[in-house]
Amino acid sequence: MRALVSALSGALFGLGLLVSGMTDTARVQGWLDVAGHWDPTLAFVLGGAVLPMVLVWRIAARRRLALLGAPIxxxxxxxxxxxxxxxxxxxGAGWALAGFCPGPALATLGWSGLGGTVFVLAMIGGMLLHQALLRRRAVLAA
Amino acid sequence: MLWNHIPQAWAYGLAGGLMIAAAAALLLLVNGRILGASGILGGVVDGTGAGNLGERLAFLAGLIGLPAAAVAVTGAPAVHASHDLVLMALAGGLVGLGTRMANGCTSGHGVCGMSRFSARSIVATLVYLAAGMVVFFLARHLLGVI
Structure with a gap:
């Protein structure tokens, strides 16, 4: 059941990214291009997502447990x-260079081509690098 | 009608944003989890999410699978992913390392964290927005590499 809800949430998230236009790296880079041809679309996406979530957090704050029993x-x-x-x-630097943050990079993996695939593989590599750096620090501290 | 004066891209942005909120609300209120793309993937990659690996993989399957299925029907909208593979490898590496250091990205900090007024998330969002704008300016307008 939990996995099914997760899959539904992931699917809805992906569809939302697609509808919002955030799967187009040029549009995301347009938002960052404040000195050029600035595209404010991302502000509408963020507003549309954040404002309802303020209410959702208020609902969540009134209950200790989620519907399937896990703690909030x-x-x-x-x-x-x-x-x-x-x-x-x-x-932020990586986001600007590619126009991808993690969600849209994953959502477009099916058709973003070699560039998109290389980005996702390198992102996984960056995550592994982070883990290796943490381990090294733990060893040095011990 | 006011609606007629809003550029179509902004209206679609708002509609997509509402869908993202619905996805985050579903995961939070039903499963008790925060929707953060980098956290959900990161836990799979580095093993810190081994305790709920199935949920994480299911989320990723939905996130990758449904848009791919949708565009197979409607036709694929342009992604404009760069063909400069060195640039994409560098950018992906920075995004992977940075989001794990900061414990979140646009969805986790930007949507879920800011909406609960987490100071950490608000600071993270302001920093990656500012860094993104500065680096974009340098790379596009000064160096001309993107």
Missing amino acids: PPMPEQVIDARLIGGSALF
């Missing part, structure tokens, strides 16, 4: 450190 995820510890800021800066 607690607010993460509010650590604002170099990892958060540095990581977000690296992510």
Whole structure:
């Protein structure tokens, strides 16, 4: 049941990305191109997603458990450190160069061609690199 | 009608955004999980999500499968993915490393975190937006590499 809900959510997310136009890297890069031909579409996508979610979080806050029994995820510890800021800066740089963030890169994997496939494989590589760096730090700290 | 004056792309953006919210609401209220594309994939890649691997794979199957099936029927809209494979490898690597360091991307921090007023997510979103705009400016207008 949980897997079925996850699959439905993933499918709806993918369809939303497709409908919103965020699967077009040129449109995403247009949003970042504040000094050129700026395209504000992404603000409508983000607004359309964030505003209803404010209400959803209010509903979630009134219940301790989700419908299938898992706890509602607690607010993460509010650590604002170099990892958060540095990581977000690296992510923003990659996002700008390709016009892809993780969701749209995955959603278009079926037809984005060699460039899209290379991006996703390299993204997985970057995630493995992160894991290797964490391990190395743990070894050095021990 | 006001609607007639809104560019079509903005209306589609809003409609797609609402669908993204519905997807995030479904995952949160039914499964008790946060919809974050980099977190869901990252947990599969580095093994930290081994405890709920099935859910993660199901989400990814839906995310990759339904758009692929939809465009097989409607025709594929342009992705405009760059053919510069070195650039795409560099960009993908930065996105993978950066989102794991920061624990989230546009969906996890931008949609789910900002909407619960998480300061971490608001800072992350402002930083990747600013970095994206600066790097785009440098790469497109100054260096001309994209």
